[in-house]
Amino acid sequence: MKRTSTAIFSQPGFRAFLMVRLAAMFAMQIQAIVVAWHMYDMTRHPLTLAYVGLAQFIPMVLLLLPAGDLLDRFDRRRILQISWSVSVLSSAALLWLALSETVDTWPYYVALFVFGCTRAFTGPAVQSLLPQIVAREHLAQAIATNSMIMKVAVIAGPLLGGLLYAAIGGWTFGVCLLGFAIGVFLLQWVPSVRIVRAVDDQTTAVSRFTAGIRFITSRPIILGAISLDLFAVLLGGVVALLPIYAAEILHVGPAGLGLLRSAIALGELGMGFYLSLRPLNARMGQRMFLAVAVFGVANLVFALSTWFWVSCAALFIAGAADMISVYIRSSLIQFATPDDMRGRVSAVNMLFIGSSNELGEFRAGVSATALGTVPAAVFGAVGTLLIVGLWTRLFRPLWTIDNNEQALPERQKHPA
Template identity: 65%
Template sequence: MTAPPSPFAAPTAEPTSVYRHSGFVAFLIARVVAVVATQVQAVVVAWQVYDLTREPLALAYVGLAQFLPMLCLLLPAGDLIDRFARKRILALAWAVGGVCSALLWWLSGHGASGVAGIYAVLVLYGCSRAFSGPAMQSLLPQIVPRGHLAQAMAANSMLMRVASIGGPLLGGLLYALGGGELTYAMCCACFALGVALVLRVPVAHGTAPGPTQGTMWQRFGAGIGFIRSRPIILGTISLDLFAVLLGGVVALLPIYAQEVLHVGPAGLGALRSAMAVGEVGAGLYLSMRPFNRHVGRTMFIAVAVFGVANLVFALSHWFWLSFAALMVAGAADMVSVYIRGALVQFSTPDTMRGRVNAVNMLFIGSSNELGEFRAGTSAAWLGVVPAAVVGGLCTLGVVGGWMLAFKTLRTVDRFEEAAQASS
């Protein structure tokens, strides 16, 4: 007769590498192909809209058509993500993305005049992104154990940045070879592959949703109340919002390339890739050697370095110094993203992750979209160099203010302490 297992037996050893966890690699591949499809589609849509209209304002409407539905649906989406199976919500959102690619393929192939149809499809696509973003962020902690979560997030962020670099290049190449029909067909296939892969990912560390209580707005209010009561979460996501909103320089790169550095379109392409190179390098290092000490202090240092690097870029008139400054800014931003993402995940119980990540995605989207608007209007009012300098100084001011306002965030040492501080 076999003896029962001892309650004091050693627990089953976890895999030494995050890549050995069942489903993690499939999740990464699914997300990479979905991001590639998103980036490729964005390049082709922007080209076609401008080709049809020859109006720069039409490109602004491309972003607005996607951002507004995301803004309206992100918070209700977070509530649904906390109540239902996250990988099914993610698969459904990507399936809708594939439908949007198919519709764009049809519009491109039938030579539909005007851009109204394209804008209508982009509104539907923005609705799908309202669900896919927070669902992806909330699903990852259910795939890998807590001990490997920070490493998994670093690997995930690094690969997403690689996909964000390669996607636009691939999109331009495919459009040059086969036009919109070939490109949109490839996007549709990528979304379909992402759906098939994510549905096969086992959820080994998730918790069953609890009983539904109150209305959707009451549950949403509970999520907002949870964020406000956790200084680590509130400080982390608001630091990202204001640092990028006030200090980002990406929108000013075309002006710098043409009027300050005098490097032309090729130089502009290099400048746009500089931050991505720094991000990928830092992300690759963190995915292999993640750290878990002095995380709060390190995050503030990283954001401060981001601000200083942007200041150097703002004042530089030498191309290679500007390129190096943007690389440093990208690397610092990746370190900050790594720590911020891990702190939010460790501070949030699984039953609340959908709502918290929805608010986080809303803050990130707002900082990027509104940050470009802020940079453009500041350059129009002050001039491009003063606007960039003011932005860098504002980032440093935000770092100082947040260090004083969020002492708990500043002093947190390990990621695990974020969960204890939030309990």
């Protein structure tokens, strides 16, 4: 077991890839927590949090498909460098706005819109790079290890962000700027692997952009996994409501908000560590449905809790369940996708999953404005459980899939 567990670190560039992602993930997580608290503190209105999500969602929807096409046609590492360089500028704008103490919210939304543009490229770029660095026999374990290590940033980032904001206020955005800059610098040690791409330059742009959508919709297992995760996050996610819970229901302030965000990631980290040692490769479909159901129940407990540590425990369980779902979905997609399609398929995956986080924030903010904070959280959790029941009927191939090999393209199952 020990030899198998450490073999992936001998893959050229894997350790550098992890360091790059860790730096950028720290910056992203700190920025998310600081933006949410800072803007809610400015306005004390749930709709402000809704617009924070919407400002990042719109550019991702508009740019993800073209981004996927570019990633299958040009150097993925170079695109990632450019995107994170623009993220540096976005963080610099947020820093300037916070230090200038402007009371207008629209400049923040402009900076977040620019940041959403960069995420349209960085998300699928990162997903596309990993299979180029790690051999296929180590890919499932690499996904789990990568996810687990990234959760260190997802745990420590919000906690550090909350503490830093309580101590130094708007200067915390400077830490985000530094994290993205370090990621850009470290990328030079990640190998840029050239692969043979089956992208026909004579085809129309629309045809190339939509190739990823056609690929996914033609495979019920992949479509079911992505859409299940999409609606679970869209309906059941409570991250956007955490500033309200921290300020008005649990009364724990920005440091407590950081702990709530970190509780989710701590659950993900623990489960990611387990999966990195014992990767799943049996009854994967049933386990995914069970994980999403547990995610919904845990969020329902959080929605109704008025005790801080019960809320943290519920978020911990939700994070662990979400990690199982993410692990299975990521494994199935990576095994099912040919190298020349990874950019576009990753872009569609990001379109469904990544943007659902921001759209989910918008949904949560609007629901909290219309229904109240607790009813909005309860509504989302119950909706997640209803989706699980419906999807078991609509996507029977996903329910019955047993292992990753069943998701392989036919030409890889039966090589010539």
